[in-house]
Amino acid sequence: MTIPILSLIILCPAIGVVLLFFVPEGKEKIVRGIALAVSIIAAFLSVWMYLAYDRAAAGFQFIEQYAWMPGLNSTYHVAVDGVGMTLVLLNAIVMLTGVITSFSIDFRVKEYFILFLLLVTGVFGSFICMDFLLFFIFFEIAVLPMYLLIGIWGSTNREYAALKLTIMLLAGSGLVFVGLIMTYFASDVRTFDFITLRDSGGFSPSFQNIVYPLMFLGFGTLAAVFPFHNWSPDGHVAAPTAVSMLHAGVLMKLGAYGVLRYGIELFPQGAVHWGPVAATMAAGGVVYGALVAAQQTDLKYMIGYSSVSHMGLVMFGLAAGTPLAINGAVYQMFSHGIMTALFFSAVGFFYEQTHSRNINEYGGLARKVPWVATCFIIAGLAGVGLPGLAGFPAEFMIFMGGFERFPVLTLIAVPSLVFGAFYMLRVLQKVFFGPEAGFTPKVHDIGIFSGSARVLLAGLIILFGIAPRLLSDLIAPYAMELLK
Amino acid sequence: MMLQLLPEFAALGALLILFFVTLGNNVSDRAARWITLALSGFVLVAAIAAQDQSGLMFANSYKLDTYSQFFKILMAFGLMANALLGWPLRSVPTAQRSEYYFLFFAAGLAMMLLASAFSFLVLYVAMELLSYSLYTMVGMRRARTESIESSVKYIIIGATASAIGLFGVSYIYGATGSLNFGALIDSLKGTTTHSALLMPGLVMVLSSFLFKLAAFPFHAWAPDAYETASSPVAMFLASVSKLAGIAFLFRLVYMVKPYMPEFETVIGILALITMTFGNLVAFRQTSVKRLFAYSSIAQAGYLMLGMIGFGDSAPVAVVFYSAIYLLMNLVVFAVVLELERYGEDPTLASFQGLYKRNALMAMALLVALFSLAGVPPLAGFFGKWLLFSSAAQGGHIWFVAFAILNSVLSLYYYLFLVKAAYFGDVPKEAVSLDKGGSRIAILVTTIAIALLGLYPRVLTEYLTGLNFPRSLLP
Numbered sequence: 033m034t035i036p037i038l039s040l041i042i043l044c045p046a047i048g049v050v051l052l053f054f055v056p057e058g059k060e061k062i063v064r065g066i067a068l069a070v071s072i073i074a075a076f077l078s079v080w081m082y083l084a085y086d087r088a089a090a091g092f093q094f095i096e097q098y099a100w101m102p103g104l105n106s107t108y109h110v111a112v113d114g115v116g117m118t119l120v121l122l123n124a125i126v127m128l129t130g131v132i133t134s135f136s137i138d139f140r141v142k143e144y145f146i147l148f149l150l151l152v153t154g155v156f157g158s159f160i161c162m163d164f165l166l167f168f169i170f171f172e173i174a175v176l177p178m179y180l181l182i183g184i185w186g187s188t189n190r191e192y193a194a195l196k197l198t199i200m201l202l203a204g205s206g207l208v209f210v211g212l213i214m215t216y217f218a219s220d221v222r223t224f225d226f227i228t229l230r231d232s233g234g235f236s237p238s239f240q241n242i243v244y245p246l247m248f249l250g251f252g253t254l255a256a257v258f259p260f261h262n263w264s265p266d267g268h269v270a271a272p273t274a275v276s277m278l279h280a281g282v283l284m285k286l287g288a289y290g291v292l293r294y295g296i297e298l299f300p301q302g303a304v305h306w307g308p309v310a311a312t313m314a315a316g317g318v319v320y321g322a323l324v325a326a327q328q329t330d331l332k333y334m335i336g337y338s339s340v341s342h343m344g345l346v347m348f349g350l351a352a353g354t355p356l357a358i359n360g361a362v363y364q365m366f367s368h369g370i371m372t373a374l375f376f377s378a379v380g381f382f383y384e385q386t387h388s389r390n391i392n393e394y395g396g397l398a399r400k401v402p403w404v405a406t407c408f409i410i411a412g413l414a415g416v417g418l419p420g421l422a423g424f425p426a427e428f429m430i431f432m433g434g435f436e437r438f439p440v441l442t443l444i445a446v447p448s449l450v451f452g453a454f455y456m457l458r459v460l461q462k463v464f465f466g467p468e469a470g471f472t473p474k475v476h477d478i479g480i481f482s483g484s485a486r487v488l489l490a491g492l493i494i495l496f497g498i499a500p501r502l503l504s505d506l507i508a509p510y511a512m513e514l515l516k
Numbered sequence: 517m518m519l520q521l522l523p524e525f526a527a528l529g530a531l532l533i534l535f536f537v538t539l540g541n542n543v544s545d546r547a548a549r550w551i552t553l554a555l556s557g558f559v560l561v562a563a564i565a566a567q568d569q570s571g572l573m574f575a576n577s578y579k580l581d582t583y584s585q586f587f588k589i590l591m592a593f594g595l596m597a598n599a600l601l602g603w604p605l606r607s608v609p610t611a612q613r614s615e616y617y618f619l620f621f622a623a624g625l626a627m628m629l630l631a632s633a634f635s636f637l638v639l640y641v642a643m644e645l646l647s648y649s650l651y652t653m654v655g656m657r658r659a660r661t662e663s664i665e666s667s668v669k670y671i672i673i674g675a676t677a678s679a680i681g682l683f684g685v686s687y688i689y690g691a692t693g694s695l696n697f698g699a700l701i702d703s704l705k706g707t708t709t710h711s712a713l714l715m716p717g718l719v720m721v722l723s724s725f726l727f728k729l730a731a732f733p734f735h736a737w738a739p740d741a742y743e744t745a746s747s748p749v750a751m752f753l754a755s756v757s758k759l760a761g762i763a764f765l766f767r768l769v770y771m772v773k774p775y776m777p778e779f780e781t782v783i784g785i786l787a788l789i790t791m792t793f794g795n796l797v798a799f800r801q802t803s804v805k806r807l808f809a810y811s812s813i814a815q816a817g818y819l820m821l822g823m824i825g826f827g828d829s830a831p832v833a834v835v836f837y838s839a840i841y842l843l844m845n846l847v848v849f850a851v852v853l854e855l856e857r858y859g860e861d862p863t864l865a866s867f868q869g870l871y872k873r874n875a876l877m878a879m880a881l882l883v884a885l886f887s888l889a890g891v892p893p894l895a896g897f898f899g900k901w902l903l904f905s906s907a908a909q910g911g912h913i914w915f916v917a918f919a920i921l922n923s924v925l926s927l928y929y930y931l932f933l934v935k936a937a938y939f940g941d942v943p944k945e946a947v948s949l950d951k952g953g954s955r956i957a958i959l960v961t962t963i964a965i966a967l968l969g970l971y972p973r974v975l976t977e978y979l980t981g982l983n984f985p986r987s988l989l990p
Contacts, residue, residue, distance in 0.1 A: 101973055103980065143871075165901075169892035176891060179931065183939045191939065195931060202891075202927050206920040213901075213908045213916060 037081050038094050038110040041120065042156045044074035045127070045149040052146045060141045064131075067145040071128045074156075078124035085117050090509035092162070092227070100166065105223035109162045114510035115362050118503055119159045119282075119289060122369045125492065126281040127152045129485035130274035133377045136384055136482070137185060137272065144185055147177040148274065155282050159289065165224040167294070168205070168212055174286060175201050175254070178267070178279065186270040187383075193263075193270035200263040204253030208290070211246035215298065218243075230297055237301045244302025247295035248310055254287025256343050258317030265336030273380025276332070280339045281373035285365040288346045292358075296350060297514065303353060307437070310351035315441040317344030322448035326455040331382075331389040334459065335375045338415060338452065342368045348438075348445060349430040355511040357433025360426050362507045367422035367496060371414045374489040378408040381478060381486075386471035391459055395469030401477050405464045407486040412460050414493045416453035422493045425500035520569045520580060523588045524628050526562035530555035531621035538614030545613050549603055552617045556596040559624065563592040570987070576696050577635030581987035586835060586979070587631040587763040594756030594842050595624045597961075601850045601954050602748030606857075607657045616656060620752070623649035627760035636685045636695045636721070639764065640678070643724065646760060647674045650753065654745040666740035673737045677727035684720025687713040697771060704775035718772060718779060725768075728761030729816040730809075732790040742809035747856050750805050751849035754812050755842050762819055766834050769823045770988050780824045784907075784915050787824075791817025792918075795925045804852055804862045807929060808845075811888060814926055815841055818903055821919050825906025831984030833902035836975060840887070840895040840968060847884035847961050850954060851877050867933055869942030876955060878937045880962040885930040887965050890923045895968035902976070 048070035055062050085093055092111040100108045112120060130148070137144050154174030161167040176198070183194040216224065220234040235243070249260065256264040264284070268276045296303040303310075321341025328334040342364065349361030381404055382397075383389050398405040414421035417428075427449070434442045478486070496502060518525060530552075537543055537551060567585045572578070599620070605613050626646035633639040651674065655667030689695055691711035692703040704714075723734060730738035742750045773780045794814030801807035819841070822833045854877060855862045855870075871878040887896030900923065904916045968975060 103973070103976060169897070172892040172897075176886070179934070180938055183935060191935065195928070195935075198931060199924065199928055202924045203921075206924045209904075209920050210913075210917045213905050214913065216905065217909055 036096050037077055037084075038112065038160050039096055041074055041077050041081070041124075042110075042153060042160070044070045044077070045153040045156065048149040049146050049153065052142055052149070055142060057142065063142045063145050064135055067131045067134070067149060070149065071124075071131045071152075074152075075124040075128045078121050081112070082117060082121050085112070085506065087505050087509075090114065090513070100163075104165070105221075105225065106163055106165045107225060108166060109225060110160045111162050112160055114506035114508075115289065115292065116159050117506050118362060118366050119285060120156065122285065122366050123152065123155050123159065123282050125489070126277055126369060126373045129373060129377065129489055130277045130281075132482060132485040133277065133380060134272075134274040137274075140184065144181070147181050148278075151177040151181070151278060151283075155278075155286060158286055162226040163224045164212060164215065164226055164229065164294065167226075168208065171208075171286065171290070172205060174283060175205065178271075178275070178283070181275045182267060182271045185272040185275070187272070188269050189266070190270040193266040197263040197267040200260070201254055204250045204260070204287075207246045207250030207253075208294075211243050211250060211294075214239075214243055214246075226293070226298075233298065235299060237305075240299040240302030241305050242302075244295055244299045244306050247299070248291055248306065251287045251290030251295065252313075252347065255284050255291065255347060256287070256317070256340050257347050258313055258320055258340065258344060261317060261321070261340045261343075264340060265333055268336035268339065268376070269330065269332045273376055273383070276376040276380070277373040280335070280376060281369040284339065284343050285346075285369055288343065288350065288361070288365055291347070292350055292361075296353065303351075307351050307353060311348055311434075311438045311441050314344045314347035314351050315438075315445045317341065318348060318445040319448045320344075322452040322455075326451065329391045331379045331391060331459075331463075332376070334391075335372060335379065338456075339368070339372055341448065341452065342372075342415070345427060345430050345445070348434055348441070352430075352434040352437045353515075354433040354436050355508070355515050356429050357437070358511040358514060359504060359507050360429025360431075360433055362511070363500065363503055364423075364426035364430060366503060367414065367426050367493070370489055370492050370496070371411045371423060374407055374411040374486060374493065375415075377486055377489070378404050378411070381482075382471075382475060385475050388471050390470075391462060393470035394463045394472055395466050396464070397472055397475065398464040400468070400472055400475050403483055404478050404486060407490040409460055409464065410490045410493055412456050414497065416456050417449055419497075420494070421497035422495075424497060425504070520566065520571065520573070522566040522569075523559060523563040523592060524625060526559040527621055527625040527628055530559055531618060531625060534614070534618050534621060538618065543614060545604070545610065548614050548617050549599070552620065553596070553599045555621070556592065556599045556624075559621075560589070560592040560596050563588040563628075572634065572698075574638075576698055577638050578632050579634035579697075580632055582982040583767070583831065583835070583984050583987050584632040584763070586982060587759060587838075588628050590835075590839055590842060591624065591627045591631065591756060591759055594759060594846075595620070597842075597846050597957070598748070598752050598756055600957055601846060601853065602751045603853075605746055605748055607659060607746040609656075609658050612656055612658075616653060616749075619649040619653050623653070623752070623757065627757065627763075630760040631763040633764060634697045636688065636697075640682060640685065643678060643681075643728070646728075646757070647678065650757060653749045653752065654741045656749065657744065657746045660744055662740070662744040663746075666737070666744045670737040670741050673734060674727060677724045677734050680720050681724025684717045684723070687717030687720065691717060697768075701771055701775075704772065715776070715778065718768075718776070719782060721768070722765075722782070725761055725765040726786065729758060729765065729820070730813050731786060731816050731820060732793050732813070735790070735793070735813050738813060739806045739809040743803050743806040743861070747805065747849065747853050750808075751846070751853065754808060754849060755845040758812065758816065759838055759842065762816075762834065762838050765820075766823050766831070767988060770827075770831065773824065774827070780910075783820055783824050784912055787817045787820035788915060788918055788922075789817075790814070790820065791922045792925075795922050795929075798926070798929045801929070802863050802865075804864060804867070804933070807864075807933075808848060808852075811926065811929070812845065814922065815888070817922070818900060818919060821907050821912070821915055822903030824910060824912060825903065826909035828985055829902070829906040829909060831988060832976060832979045833899075833906040835979055835984065836972070837899035837903055839975065840899045840965065843961050843965055843968075844884045844888050844896060847880050847958060847965065848888070850958050850961075851881045851884075854954075864932060864936050865943070867936035868940060870937035872942050876959060880958045881937055882934055883962050883965055885933055887969070889927040889930045891927070893966075893969045895965045895972065898969050898972040
């Protein structure tokens with residue numbers, strides 16, 4: 033018998049949720065211990081699966097399928113291909129580092145970790161479910177805990193941000209829900225099974241042209257596609273550190289994943305038809321995000337808007353639809369996920385000590401906290417696409433691939449990166465170098481345990497920058513397959 | 517016959533027993549409640565025992581089929597749950613409490629009659645019995661004059677609605693020469709051109725049901741009645757009494773719509789207006805009972821949309837949603853009632869910090885609210901999936917898109933309550949909610965809502981097995 037590794041991965045955080053319910057109030061050490069234990073196990077299983085994935089065979093692997101709703105032809109069907117594998121790995125990493133970062137949460141700890149793990153369960157489920165209905169259910173489980181997580185443990189303007197985020201994301205999933213119903217009844221096969229729908233759905237081109245925009249906008253809202261991005265910077269800023277990490281690191285990728293899987297793969301002709309519109313929106317996000325990020329003095333807002341810009345790149349790659357661009361888009365999902373997780377975790381570290389995120393109130397931090405500063409600088413440089421770090425191969429592939437199909441838009445989007453680089457370097461210079469200023473004297477260096485999360489993330493950025501084949505071996509066969 | 521009508525006779529018996537037992541006011545409130553609970557359990561057993569009965573009775577004016585019998589089980593369950601959770605009747609004067617229990621079963625009997633009504637005459641009698649019981653129940657909270665006011669408002673709107681309905685019946689009688697549904701369908705089947713009287717007649721009859729469902733434009737009584745009535749009564753109105761309107765309206769719509777597509781459009785448009793109105797107005801409410809009045813107006817809209825769904829799937833969708841609608845409202849009002857033990861008429865502020873005062877109730881509330889908003893993986897999502905997919909299959913994809921937009925809107929005000937319950941701190945003057953109450957009942961219902969979302973097969977397969985389409989069509 034083979035080990036049901038995918039089910040085990042979902043079960044880790046799910047069991048964590050159940051266990052936490054039974055931990056008596058006030059036993060915070062036990063709560064943190066359980067959360068850490070399940071995330072270590074999930075990370076271990078994900079890495080194991082990453083190593084065991086048969087790269088030569090490609091395609092869907094680790095398949096499990098059980099009956100769930102036979103009347104509707106919906107099954108519990110889990111499997112991963114190159115994309116799913118990449119994102120599961122990303123989620124496991126962000127979950128582990130997020131849990132470590134969350135150790136500084138000091139009130140309502142038990143509820144916090146219950147919601148946190150619930151969210152992670154939803155994300156894992158969405159990445160590996162090959163059943164549209166079940167995917168949608170997991171998708172919502174991933175989105176909703178955000179409301180409470182931001183509303184209770186958040187900071188600046190949290191109630192507003194939580195409400196705005198929830199309503200916008202739910203409106204997005206409303207569109208997906210309409211698309212889900214239409215897909216089900218328009219297909220020749222009356223099933224929710226993704227693979228069957230993709231291979232023998234028999235969707236007419238005119239139907240695809242109607243449904244694709246629903247999927248693109250519905251999932252695109254979660255991926256913060258311009259102009260439906262404005263929940264995201266507010267949400268990032270208000271959320272507690274680890275939730276920002278998960279949110280920018282993984283949840284937004286879930287949106288892009290939805291567009292890829294249930295938009296482009298299911299309705300390829302619709303995707304081609306709407307390609308120019310999608311690409312324009314995405315390129316708009318790239319430019320807009322970069323320009324607005326440059327105006328910010330709040331570090332979190334700056335990262336929030338640069339996330340909009342980076343997710344714009346992902347969407348641009350998806351819209352371009354060439355193998356290279358898709359390859360780059362998926363790579364960017366992973367590298368941006370790790371990069372923002374690191375960003376937010378570093379900013380959170382400063383904020384916890386000084387309660388300020390204002391760029392002008394810091395200076396010369398590099399001498400004071402060399403480890404965190406180094407991590408932040410690595411993330412910043414990866415963000416501007418410095419070769420040798422994980423952002424570079426992704427952006428390179430997106431632009432190379434995108435240029436084939438949308439040369440003009442690509443040429444518009446590229447300069448914003450240069451602009452972003454210029455600005456990022458200025459911020460790094462101001463905050464980390466130069467004379468000690470503002471709150472800097474109050475900042476103390478980080479502990480080994482909590483520092484380990486940042487160092488892990490920074491190490492991965494370097495690793496996947498130097499050896500892009502570690503991921504592109506997984507993604508490239510998928511992208512080639514997709515084009516057929 | 518006795519066996520066939522077991523649930524009705526049980527309800528009638530319960531009513532009579534309570535009438536005689538409480539005669540002369542020598543029974544304590546507590547005893548009356550226990551008797552009610554026991555009798556409602558008996559009615560539930562009777563309803564379950566009679567679930568396989570079928571046939572036309574009383575000169576074809578009363579129909580027993582799997583549909584009516586299942587609704588009777590739901591109603592009996594709802595009665596029992598109300599007897600269990602809807603207590604104590606703090607705001608009803610002691611002298612009248614026994615009458616409350618009497619009316620409780622009178623309404624229960626009327627609901628069961630409605631589920632089986634197969635002629636406009638039975639329909640009218642059952643409707644009036646139900647309405648009069650409810651008018652009185654709403655007006656029982658003497659300490660608050662608004663209670664009387666809303667009762668009067670309820671009577672006036674109700675009387676208008678039944679007058680319109682009765683007038684419509686006269687048109688239908690004029691067009692078909694019979695009060696019987698069978699005859700109505702026969703006359704519809706025969707020709708493609710219907711009598712000009714038929715459509716106005718049906719729309720007028722429809723209006724008396726819109727009143728029962730508190731659907732637009734006959735909704736105006738509901739917010740006042742919910743808010744000013746004693747909370748157990750509000751719970752009764754919101755949960756079980758709606759089932760009766762749904763049960764009957766769907767039977768009528770289902771029979772008529774194959775022959776009159778325009779009737780379908782009328783219902784669809786009214787459904788959209790109802791849900792949009794309910795959701796938008798709910799935004800501005802601060803009184804929780806009032807908020808739930810609007811929420812249940814919106815819920816009625818979703819149900820109406822499901823009623824015009826595709827023939828084979830609509831019945832299961834409507835019945836499934838009715839069942840979980842009952843569960844969700846029971847949970848919500850059970851929490852309201854708990855809060856009310858320490859001060860009347862809860863507002864949004866009284867939910868402040870509920871998570872700390874009672875974690876179980878806060879969680880039950882969260883589950884019920886998310887389920888009402890139709891969020892996966894809770895039962896409400898699956899219910900909405902059934903309703904909306906059935907309507908989409910029936911060719912109403914635009915209505916469905918609009919309804920989904922409405923569900924998103926509704927989340928906005930449900931989140932207000934979540935916010936109050938989970939964010940922020942406990943107000944200083946708040947009382948602890950640690951002891952007493954119907955913990956176990958709330959917990960069980962909440963778990964049922966979650967499980968029916970994860971594993972709806974349990975219910976849907978049973979309902980599909982009952983073959984409603986066959987039993988609904990004459």
